[in-house]
Amino acid sequence: MTSSLVATPALAQRLRGVASSPVRDLLALLDRPEVVSFAGGLPAPELFDLEGIRAAFAAVLSTPAGRRHLQYAPTEGNRDLRTQVARRMTGRGLPTGPDDLLVTTGSQQALTLLATALLDPGAVVAVEDPTYLAALQCFQLAGARVVPVRSDDDGIDPDALADVLARERPTLLYLVPTFANPTGRTLPLERRAAVAELAARHGTWVVEDDPYGELRYRGAHVPALAAQPGAEDRVVHLGSFSKVAAPGLRLGWLRAPAELLRALTVAKQAADLHTSTIDQAAAAHHLATVDLDAHVRRLCAAYAERRDAMVAALPTALPAGSTWSDPDGGMFVWARLPGAVDTADLLRTALGHDVAFVPGAPFFAGTPDRATLRLSFTTNSPARVTEGMARLGRALRT
The missing domain is CATH 3.40.640.10 (Type I PLP-dependent aspartate aminotransferase-like (Major domain))
Structure with a gap:
């Protein structure tokens, strides 16, 4: 019979001080379709070459070398x-x-x-x-x-x-x-x-x-x-x-x-x-067998429109005195709000308006700048980016 007083074995010391990723935690929001999420650095699934990848798996399993x-x-x-x-x-x-x-x-x-x-x-x-x-x-x-x-x-x-x-x-x-x-x-x-x-x-x-x-x-x-x-x-x-x-x-x-x-x-x-x-x-x-360069060009054309939609919406979505990056590529815009604010607190308000971002503090190895946030523009269409930024603006104004 096992005693209820037996202590649970301790976890390894190396795990102490390693916090859970807020990005991974926020990915659970993908199960809520009403939320416009700018949180995860996710490629757009509608742009995956589903047919090409399906054909590739079929091809390599259909040859004599398939096994x-x-x-x-x-x-x-x-x-x-x-x-x-x-x-x-x-x-x-x-x-x-x-x-x-x-x-x-x-x-x-x-x-x-x-x-x-x-x-x-x-x-x-x-x-x-x-x-x-x-x-x-x-x-x-x-x-x-x-x-x-x-x-x-x-x-x-x-x-x-x-x-x-x-x-x-x-x-x-x-x-x-x-x-x-x-x-x-x-x-x-x-x-x-x-x-x-x-x-x-x-x-x-x-x-x-x-x-x-x-x-x-x-x-x-x-x-x-x-x-x-x-x-x-x-x-x-x-x-x-x-x-x-x-x-x-x-x-x-x-x-x-x-x-x-x-x-x-x-x-x-x-x-x-x-x-x-x-x-x-x-x-x-x-x-x-595919022209990956052509596929990448299609990705870049689509993502550029999404980036442009986000950058165009920032002046009205963020409060006066905010600053932000205007990236030449990639997936992210980095913004800083004016004053002594903590974007982790603001995230709760944003979620109440069905929009999500990642607070900036966890990205710092040194003293965090808690007024920062990361916005990913690739996952949502330009229209949905615009709608999400409007929601963010309403959340920040409250």
């Missing part, structure tokens, strides 16, 4: 898929071969593998402030000490970074330099060169997280941070199919120097053996 696509597979990933990804990356100005890549279960797993391979408890990680919330969770779970680096409208400040690198000696610098989450900012080319030079001088690993880079609606392409001189043995580049194909596939990849790539492969073997064989095979077939 092999249901079998265990190499940890490094499907060779055809890595070849296709390497070709796209090379075409975008980052010379890459299939042996430079490791396929991951979404780019979030790439962050976990890097934390496993590079971060001992107490290691220092430098991040632009604010930054991607799930990256902060990952580094906190690894027991790292996360140090914020000042940023401005052009992204991370190289002078502030130089100071942090000299003072804190971080093992790793994490950046989303193109259409950043949550701010939508893009790091200019001259700053990318400065970051690469600083990292090489201080012997610091740099993680360039690039899930949004192909979603450009305005302006010229900026070469990857990993393509900068001196970045060859220092920068790990992360990519994903989530924003240009479908997030439900959970397919990402990382590009890393050979020695680190071997360590990351061992870490992945210990984590999950390999990413889904059938999903990789279908993605490889899809890339080989």
